[in-house]
Amino acid sequence: MSAVLQAQGAGMLSLAHVDTFYGETQALFDVSLEVGAGEVVALLGPNGAGKTTTLRTVLGLTPARRGAVQFDGRDVTHRPTHEIARAGLGWVPDDRRIFPTLTVARNLAIARKQTRFRSWSEKECFEIFSALEYLLHRECENLSGGEMQMVAISRALLGSPGLVLFDEPSQGLAPKVVQDVMKTIARLKAEGIAVLLVEQNVASALAVADRVYVMNLGTIVHEGPARELREDAALRCRLLGV
Numbered sequence: 001m002s003a004v005l006q007a008q009g010a011g012m013l014s015l016a017h018v019d020t021f022y023g024e025t026q027a028l029f030d031v032s033l034e035v036g037a038g039e040v041v042a043l044l045g046p047n048g049a050g051k052t053t054t055l056r057t058v059l060g061l062t063p064a065r066r067g068a069v070q071f072d073g074r075d076v077t078h079r080p081t082h083e084i085a086r087a088g089l090g091w092v093p094d095d096r097r098i099f100p101t102l103t104v105a106r107n108l109a110i111a112r113k114q115t116r117f118r119s120w121s122e123k124e125c126f127e128i129f130s131a132l133e134y135l136l137h138r139e140c141e142n143l144s145g146g147e148m149q150m151v152a153i154s155r156a157l158l159g160s161p162g163l164v165l166f167d168e169p170s171q172g173l174a175p176k177v178v179q180d181v182m183k184t185i186a187r188l189k190a191e192g193i194a195v196l197l198v199e200q201n202v203a204s205a206l207a208v209a210d211r212v213y214v215m216n217l218g219t220i221v222h223e224g225p226a227r228e229l230r231e232d233a234a235l236r237c238r239l240l241g242v
C-alpha cells in the first residue's frame with residue numbers, strides 16, 4: 001500500500017463535530033478535522049480564530065462539550081490530559097512551557113516516556129539541534145527564544161510521540177531558527193510521526209504541510225491540499241490575506 005493510502009486508512013487524530021466552550025462562551029463550532037499517520041497538517045487562520053483552542057481540546061485541557069476526539073484509534077474526548085499524553089500525543093505549546101529554574105538536562109530527563117511509538121534518545125535530539133548539547137547545564141530561564149524552542153521540541157520527541165501538536169513554533173524566532181524548526185518538522189514526517197502545525201507564518205507552514213485547514217471565528221472555513229494554496233495566490237489571498 002502506498003504511504004498516501006496508508007495515511008488515509010490509518011487516522012492518527014480525528015475531531016468530529018466538536019463544540020468547545022470557555023464557560024458560557026463558545027469558541028469552537030462544529031469543528032471536524034483529520035490527521036493521518038505520518039501526515040503534516042497545517043491549521044492556519046487569524047488571531048482568535050480558535051487554533052489554540054482546537055489543540056487544547058485535543059489535549060483535554062479544554063474538553064469538547066459536544067462532538068468527539070479520537071487519537072490513535074481511541075476515543076479520548078473526555079480523557080484526562082496526562083492519559084492522552086501517555087498514549088503518544090506530544091505538544092510544543094505557544095509559550096514553550098519548559099521549567100525555567102531547571103537546567104536543560106533536567107527538563108529533558110523529566111520529559112522521557114515510553115509509548116507504543118518509536119522512542120528517541122537525547123543523542124538523536126543533539127543530532128537535530130547541535131547547540132543543545134552545549135546548553136545542558138544552563139538553567140532554562142537564561143536561554144534565548146530559539147534555544148527554548150529546541151528544548152521544547154526535544155521534550156516532545158523524548159515523550160515518544162505518534163503525533164506532535166505545534167502551536168506557532170516560529171513565533172518570535174529569527175529566520176534561521178524558523179528554518180531549523182521547519183526542517184525538524186520535515187524530519188518528524190520522514191520518521192513517520194504525524195504533525196498538526198498551527199502557524200501565523202503561512203509561507204513556512206505551506207512549505208512543509210501536506211494538507212491545510214483554515215479557521216475563522218471558531219469554524220473551519222477551508223480544507224485542502226497545501227499545494228493548492230501554495231500555487232493559487234488568489235485563493236491564498238482570499239483565505240489568508242497573504
Ligand SMILES: Nc1ncnc2c1ncn2[C@@H]1O[C@H](COP(=O)(O)OP(=O)(O)O)[C@@H](O)[C@H]1O
Pocket residue numbers: 022025027045046047048049050051052053054
Ligand atoms: N482562557 C480563555 N477564556 C475565555 N476565552 C478564551 C480563552 N482563551 C481563548 N479564548 C477565546 O476563544 C477564541 C479563540 O481563541 P484561540 O483559540 O486562542 O485563538 P487562536 O489560537 O486562533 O489565536 C477567542 O475569541 C479567544 O478570545
Ligand SMILES: [Mg+2]
Pocket residue numbers: 051052053094
Ligand atoms: Mg493561539
